[in-house]
Amino acid sequence: MAQVERQQWDVVVVGAGGAGLRAAIEARERGARTAVICKSLFGKAHTVMAEGGIAASMGNVNEGDNWQVHFRDTMRGGKFLNQWRMAELHAKEAPDRVWELETWGALFDRTPDGRISQRNFGGHEYPRLAHVGDRTGLELIRTLQQKIVALQQEDFKEHGDYEARLKVFQECTVTRVLKDGERVSGTFCYERESGRFLVLEAPAVVLATGGIGKSFKTTSNSWEYTGDGHALALLAGAPLLNMEFVQFHPTGMVWPPSVKGILVTESVRGDGGVLRNSEGKRFMFDYVPDVFKEKYAESEEEGDRWYEDPDHNRRPPELLPRDEVARAINSEVKAGRGSPHGGVFLDVSTRMPAERIRRRLPSMYHQFKELADVDITAEPMEVGPTCHYVMGGIAVDSETAATVGVPGLFAAGEVAGGMHGSNRLGGNSLSDLLVFGRRAGLHAAGYAASPGGRPAVSQAQVDAAAAEALAPFHAVEGAENPYTLHQELQTAMNDLVGIIRREGEMAEALEKLAGLRVRAARAGVEGHRQFNPGWHLALDLRNMLLVSECVARAALERTESRGGHTREDCPAMERSWRPVNLLCRPVDPAPADPAADRITLVRTRTDPIRPDLLALFEKEELVKYLAEEELYE
Ligand code: FAD
Numbered sequence: 001m002a003q004v005e006r007q008q009w010d011v012v013v014v015g016a017g018g019a020g021l022r023a024a025i026e027a028r029e030r031g032a033r034t035a036v037i038c039k040s041l042f043g044k045a046h047t048v049m050a051e052g053g054i055a056a057s058m059g060n061v062n063e064g065d066n067w068q069v070h071f072r073d074t075m076r077g078g079k080f081l082n083q084w085r086m087a088e089l090h091a092k093e094a095p096d097r098v099w100e101l102e103t104w105g106a107l108f109d110r111t112p113d114g115r116i117s118q119r120n121f122g123g124h125e126y127p128r129l130a131h132v133g134d135r136t137g138l139e140l141i142r143t144l145q146q147k148i149v150a151l152q153q154e155d156f157k158e159h160g161d162y163e164a165r166l167k168v169f170q171e172c173t174v175t176r177v178l179k180d181g182e183r184v185s186g187t188f189c190y191e192r193e194s195g196r197f198l199v200l201e202a203p204a205v206v207l208a209t210g211g212i213g214k215s216f217k218t219t220s221n222s223w224e225y226t227g228d229g230h231a232l233a234l235l236a237g238a239p240l241l242n243m244e245f246v247q248f249h250p251t252g253m254v255w256p257p258s259v260k261g262i263l264v265t266e267s268v269r270g271d272g273g274v275l276r277n278s279e280g281k282r283f284m285f286d287y288v289p290d291v292f293k294e295k296y297a298e299s300e301e302e303g304d305r306w307y308e309d310p311d312h313n314r315r316p317p318e319l320l321p322r323d324e325v326a327r328a329i330n331s332e333v334k335a336g337r338g339s340p341h342g343g344v345f346l347d348v349s350t351r352m353p354a355e356r357i358r359r360r361l362p363s364m365y366h367q368f369k370e371l372a373d374v375d376i377t378a379e380p381m382e383v384g385p386t387c388h389y390v391m392g393g394i395a396v397d398s399e400t401a402a403t404v405g406v407p408g409l410f411a412a413g414e415v416a417g418g419m420h421g422s423n424r425l426g427g428n429s430l431s432d433l434l435v436f437g438r439r440a441g442l443h444a445a446g447y448a449a450s451p452g453g454r455p456a457v458s459q460a461q462v463d464a465a466a467a468e469a470l471a472p473f474h475a476v477e478g479a480e481n482p483y484t485l486h487q488e489l490q491t492a493m494n495d496l497v498g499i500i501r502r503e504g505e506m507a508e509a510l511e512k513l514a515g516l517r518v519r520a521a522r523a524g525v526e527g528h529r530q531f532n533p534g535w536h537l538a539l540d541l542r543n544m545l546l547v548s549e550c551v552a553r554a555a556l557e558r559t560e561s562r563g564g565h566t567r568e569d570c571p572a573m574e575r576s577w578r579p580v581n582l583l584c585r586p587v588d589p590a591p592a593d594p595a596a597d598r599i600t601l602v603r604t605r606t607d608p609i610r611p612d613l614l615a616l617f618e619k620e621e622l623v624k625y626l627a628e629e630e631l632y633e
Pocket residue numbers: 014015016017018019020037038039040044045046047048049050051052053054055136137172173174175208209210211220221222224228229263388389412413414415426427428429430431433
């Protein structure tokens with residue numbers, strides 16, 4: 001029997017990105033003894049990569065901004081499928097969360113009169129993104145980390161132990177959420193360096209593990225994004241919501257192959273960059289959909305004037321929501337008007353002086369210079385769509401971030417669904433992490449302190465989790481290589497359930513996934529448990545396969561195009577689909593045959609949108625989105 005150390009905590013937070021750290025700070029401040037687990041080094045989470053900024057309607061650059069306008073933009077961006085109460089709380093609370101970061105030591109860029117500067121971004125009516133150059137995520141994580149250290153110093157003064165009430169377990173991966181009956185009772189994890197097993201017992205667990213991008217071949221996401229939290233929730237019995245909605249960011253690097261997919265921030269367009277095809281044409285003017293026509297410029301001259309005078313001109317269509325821009329680029333490339341390496345051109349060099357480019361976009365300047373030998377102050381970048389973000393996620397209660405049907409399990413950040421509907425606006429993730437990270441920590445601490453006794457972790461569950469984790473070392477002859485399986489999975493998802501989807505291809509993807517599941521059950525690794533990346537990948541494969549099945553199954557079911565779900569065979573956004581949520585639930589009990597489906601899909605209705613929030617929109621606009629019966633209601 002494998003040796004497993006056990007520890008007891010009140011709240012365990014899985015993930016040390018923006019959502020996890022904000023949750024941990026809140027839980028600890030509410031008195032809960034809190035453990036944070038992360039699979040990377042502390043401070044290295046994916047949030048660090050966020051470039052553009054945090055969306056919050058502080059109105060520092062345009063006084064017209066307020067939470068109502070932010071709410072409206074978010075709902076429009078999500079094509080009205082957003083869990084509206086989340087969108088409301090997010091728009092209302094984001095400014096406080098940004099101010100709070102400043103009180104904890106963050107240093108945002110300033111306006112000339114000394115206020116926090118805010119920049120334009122796609123889909124946001126006003127300049128709204130608080131930023132630190134193009135390294136906002138780094139500053140956010142640095143600040144939250146600093147706050148954690150400050151709390152640990154307080155604990156040292158009081159208890160003589162820095163980790164008495166807040167401890168970070170870095171380079172440690174959770175493979176199972178443990179339960180006592182229906183209730184959560186802790187997590188099972190392994191240390192990546194030593195391979196040692198650990199059980200952290202706790203009545204409340206917050207999942208804040210980020211996204212799923214590593215299931216796709218071309219992605220802006222970091223190595224951590226293997227859908228672990230999504231899979232952990234499913235395996236614990238909590239459903240996932242609307243997993244068909246995956247965002248392809250329009251501008252990833254397309255060249256050289258070694259860096260394909262790496263993000264080119266939307267700030268490049270927010271600050272004046274424009275998209276051109278191989279004929280030099282600013283093609284986005286040809287791709288403004290009817291629902292957005294009134295809000296976007298009709299000519300290059302008007303679009304350009306908007307940068308100087310946004311109150312009297314309409315914004316350029318390069319700043320349409322991401323799904324629209326990604327589809328437009330895809331169409332231009334398909335029509336043979338792409339750049340030499342299969343993207344389009346993004347140009348700032350003819351639009352801004354070199355010195356300003358280097359000041360406003362320092363990371364982009366270095367990224368292109370070092371990785372592609374392109375000087376963006378002198379020539380255009382080549383860019384194309386890259387898998388970037390998952391709007392689908394763990395179904396949660398809007399107020400408390402509690403999952404559905406698993407008491408004690410909470411989720412926040414990219415791993416949670418609902419907030420962004422069918423498409424996320426840029427900048428709305430960092431604010432989401434702070435708003436709902438805080439709420440998850442608050443309610444997890446409250447739940448952990450409620451009467452009911454500590455749930456137990458049975459030895460049988462621990463043994464089963466250890467046996468599952470060790471299985472790749474006991475692979476029989478004909479063992480499968482986890483790297484080969486991962487590559488095949490990424491190709492299948494990219495080619496068959498990617499940016500443009502078709503019924504036949506998605507059905508083919510599901511067949512391929514079943515085949516990969518059978519082979520993954522034989523995934524084998526050599527060597528031992530001390531830092532063994534092949535073993536880590538073999539364990540991650542379970543999660544990526546499960547989450548990919550959810551994406552493919554939900555995408556096949558939704559016979560319309562909306563936000564991050566585009567079907568060539570069902571190109572229209574159907575109003576009748578507006579009130580429909582698709583929930584993925586695990587087949588229970590899990591079938592023994594790996595080829596059998598793991599997921600069942602259930603249709604549920606969205607909550608009716610509150611009338612005072614609907615009143616923020618013109619009737620003519622609502623008619624374009626809401627189902628017939630909703631309009632009557
Ligand atoms: P993360 O920051 O990824 O943290 C996840 C944590 O979970 C990590 O600590 C990881 O180690 C841990 N983890 C995962 N699985 C396990 C496991 N099994 N066991 C233990 N730990 C685990 N959004 C914006 O709003 N504005 C932007 O400007 C912006 N720019 C972006 C730029 C890039 C290049 C990219 C890729 C994304 C950008 N985004 C932006 C999106 C945003 O960065 C992410 O959505 C957000 O950071 C996710 O934060 P999170 O806290 O949910 O997850």
